[in-house]
Amino acid sequence: MADVQTIARHIPDRLESRGARLIKSWETLLVAVALAIFLVNSFASPYFLDPWNLSDATFNFTEKAMIAFAMALVIISGEIDLSVASIIALTSTVMGYAVQLGFDTPALVMIGLATGLLCGAFNGLLVTGLGLPSIVVTIGTMSLFRGLSFLILGDQAFTGYPASFSWFGQGYVWWVFSFEFCLFAALAVIYGVVLHKTNFGRAVYAIGNNQTAALFSGVRVGRVKFVLFLLTGLMAAIASICLTARLGSTRPSIALGWELEVVTMVVLGGVNILGGSGTIPGVVLAALIMGMVTFGFGLLNVPGIVMSIFIGLLLISVIALPILYRRFRGRRSH
Amino acid sequence: MKILKTLLVTAAVSVAMMATAQAETKKIALVVKALGIGFFEAANKGAQEAAKELGDVEVIYTGPTTTTAEGQIEVINSLIAQKVDAIAVSANDTNALVPALKKAMDRGIKVISWDSGVAPEGRLMHLNPSSNPLIGNMIIKLAADNLPDGGDVAVLSATATSTNQNVWIEEMNKVLPNYKGINVVATVYGDDLADKSYRETQGLIQSHPNLKAIIAPTSVGIVAAAQAVTDAGKIGQINVTGLGLPSEMAGHVKSGASKSFAIWNPIDLGYSATMIANDLIGGAEAKPGAELKMGRMGTVKLDDKNEGAMADPFIYDAKNVEEFAKIF
Numbered sequence A: 001m002a003d004v005q006t007i008a009r010h011i012p013d014r015l016e017s018r019g020a021r022l023i024k025s026w027e028t029l030l031v032a033v034a035l036a037i038f039l040v041n042s043f044a045s046p047y048f049l050d051p052w053n054l055s056d057a058t059f060n061f062t063e064k065a066m067i068a069f070a071m072a073l074v075i076i077s078g079e080i081d082l083s084v085a086s087i088i089a090l091t092s093t094v095m096g097y098a099v100q101l102g103f104d105t106p107a108l109v110m111i112g113l114a115t116g117l118l119c120g121a122f123n124g125l126l127v128t129g130l131g132l133p134s135i136v137v138t139i140g141t142m143s144l145f146r147g148l149s150f151l152i153l154g155d156q157a158f159t160g161y162p163a164s165f166s167w168f169g170q171g172y173v174w175w176v177f178s179f180e181f182c183l184f185a186a187l188a189v190i191y192g193v194v195l196h197k198t199n200f201g202r203a204v205y206a207i208g209n210n211q212t213a214a215l216f217s218g219v220r221v222g223r224v225k226f227v228l229f230l231l232t233g234l235m236a237a238i239a240s241i242c243l244t245a246r247l248g249s250t251r252p253s254i255a256l257g258w259e260l261e262v263v264t265m266v267v268l269g270g271v272n273i274l275g276g277s278g279t280i281p282g283v284v285l286a287a288l289i290m291g292m293v294t295f296g297f298g299l300l301n302v303p304g305i306v307m308s309i310f311i312g313l314l315l316i317s318v319i320a321l322p323i324l325y326r327r328f329r330g331r332r333s334h
Numbered sequence B: 001m002k003i004l005k006t007l008l009v010t011a012a013v014s015v016a017m018m019a020t021a022q023a024e025t026k027k028i029a030l031v032v033k034a035l036g037i038g039f040f041e042a043a044n045k046g047a048q049e050a051a052k053e054l055g056d057v058e059v060i061y062t063g064p065t066t067t068t069a070e071g072q073i074e075v076i077n078s079l080i081a082q083k084v085d086a087i088a089v090s091a092n093d094t095n096a097l098v099p100a101l102k103k104a105m106d107r108g109i110k111v112i113s114w115d116s117g118v119a120p121e122g123r124l125m126h127l128n129p130s131s132n133p134l135i136g137n138m139i140i141k142l143a144a145d146n147l148p149d150g151g152d153v154a155v156l157s158a159t160a161t162s163t164n165q166n167v168w169i170e171e172m173n174k175v176l177p178n179y180k181g182i183n184v185v186a187t188v189y190g191d192d193l194a195d196k197s198y199r200e201t202q203g204l205i206q207s208h209p210n211l212k213a214i215i216a217p218t219s220v221g222i223v224a225a226a227q228a229v230t231d232a233g234k235i236g237q238i239n240v241t242g243l244g245l246p247s248e249m250a251g252h253v254k255s256g257a258s259k260s261f262a263i264w265n266p267i268d269l270g271y272s273a274t275m276i277a278n279d280l281i282g283g284a285e286a287k288p289g290a291e292l293k294m295g296r297m298g299t300v301k302l303d304d305k306n307e308g309a310m311a312d313p314f315i316y317d318a319k320n321v322e323e324f325a326k327i328f
Helices: A002-007 A018-024 A026-044 A051-058 A062-076 A084-100 A105-129 A134-153 A163-170 A179-197 A199-209 A211-216 A221-247 A258-268 A280-299 A304-333 B002-024 B038-054 B069-081 B098-106 B132-145 B163-178 B194-207 B219-231 B246-255 B266-281 B321-325
Strands: A172-174 B026-031 B057-062 B086-089 B110-114 B125-128 B151-157 B182-189 B211-216 B239-242 B260-263 B291-293 B299-301 B307-309 B314-317
Touching: A026 A280, A026 A304, A051 A179, A051 A280, A051 B069, A062 A179, A062 A199, A062 A221, A062 A258, A062 A280, A084 A105, A084 A134, A084 A221, A084 A258, A105 A134, A105 A163, A105 A221, A163 A179, A163 A221, A163 B098, A172 A179, A179 A199, A179 A221, A179 A280, A199 A211, A199 A221, A211 A221, A221 B069, A258 A280, A258 A304, A280 A304, A280 B069, B026 B038, B026 B069, B026 B266, B038 B057, B038 B266, B057 B069, B057 B266, B069 B086, B069 B098, B086 B098, B086 B266, B098 B110, B110 B266, B125 B266, B132 B163, B132 B182, B132 B211, B132 B239, B132 B260, B151 B163, B151 B194, B151 B219, B163 B182, B182 B194, B194 B211, B194 B219, B211 B219, B219 B239, B219 B246, B239 B260, B246 B260, B246 B314, B246 B321, B266 B291, B299 B307, B314 B321
Parallel strands: B026 B057, B026 B086, B086 B110, B110 B125, B125 B307, B151 B182, B151 B211, B211 B239
Antiparallel strands: B260 B314, B291 B299
């Protein structure tokens, strides 16, 4: 009898060791890409490795990355929110309007957050309440929210934000660390914990992998999705506060086209566009990569259109590489 | 040992030379609303010309892909990081660029705006392509130059409430007595709509049989008026002039409906902005009443808002319109 036990096969609880998985993971690839870009930039321009310059460069991505965290959750759950840039515009416009009425900084922030939450709730209600596809709903609200902003502002601009308000976009917490960058870091930790360490996070993955199974397992699918749209609205509002404070003015064309940059960031971060998988560290790395590429190319005065081409190629190659690798390995083993 | 020594000395000398060369070259950034726009490409041509003339200036021509303030701020941040000596910007937003440009000025960079201005707290001075009195004088001069014996002229404006056009017409009326024999017989409004401008021109042709020239200080109006004159078979009899774009007017200049018209010259604008930036780097101060050097364009005098006008609008006629039509 004892012999039987010794010859029993060991069944591993995961297919590869922890170390092997880490090496092959998406995040490792992103870290490698980030390091490569960092090195190339350091050699290509003498101005890259300057704490203040790097600090200035973080403004390229912090606002977009804040939205990308919430967007990552939405995409993992199998939905999408394309109205985020328009929520920025509407939030900024409403805050600008409140300035004309004489509200001060604390009230402006509350009004901004409330506007973002309302926009998010509107999206959430249409998606979960009426069961409409989120891509259709948010393409609609993308035009609707920016349209409202144009209606209020026309070709005018709101200016005259109080001096204390500008701190959100131009203030520094300590040395070179801007308020925006610290907020970005704090939000990264919060979203990382929520997605990877809580029941809510597990529910998001469950919905993205199989919504029906999740529903029958007792996950309140509708409620979770509604909360996710509230979160994108809230994040867009926070980004709007930062951006408006940084610019010191509002125009209806503010943050035009950001929704696609945010989605690019999320997908580059390894989130499956069809839902079900992805991590917050991946999104953080993608944000850093996009920020460094934009800034590094900017230092070399590379025209913006070349930057877009490079980001596009980076996106395609980073997505294609693992698939090609898997295919190559599969062919060899047969 | 000797070889090593030689190598070391050569290396040291070349490093020293590179260092001095870098210290001497002044970097002036020409930031435009967006790359790939003919008008700004032409401005860059002028800026490069200025750099060549000055010798010790490197012009960095840059701008965002789309005409957004956010894109321009990213560009400005990277220019601050490169420690350029001056930034000359045509702004996508009067106010939104101010915080970024203030930061640039805090770090010792000379900031000016040209073409499309920045709010006063975000720049040292603003270069307008021209000024209202110069434009007002130019539009009547264009008509009068082709009428040595005088005659009746009419004005086709934009809307009755357009600030720009009204100021220009007012300035025109001030200098009208200088042009003997020229009578302004009517002012009509085409609302900057092609069809309304066309119909208003037809009305002018019918009600003023002795009309010799039509002045349209609007790029929409001048094209519509030239078309109406052509369609009425009045080429050679009525000369259409005013402010227009070479690309839209080239055909009408060729047909003779318009003998000449005016608008700013983007090449001169880029040239002058670079020259002014260089003057400021050299220690010139931008304050009301100051005169800044613009090379072959002379000097610009700043008003009490630290704004200055470059020159008369540039005249386009059969000799040069084809060349500029390719640009804008």
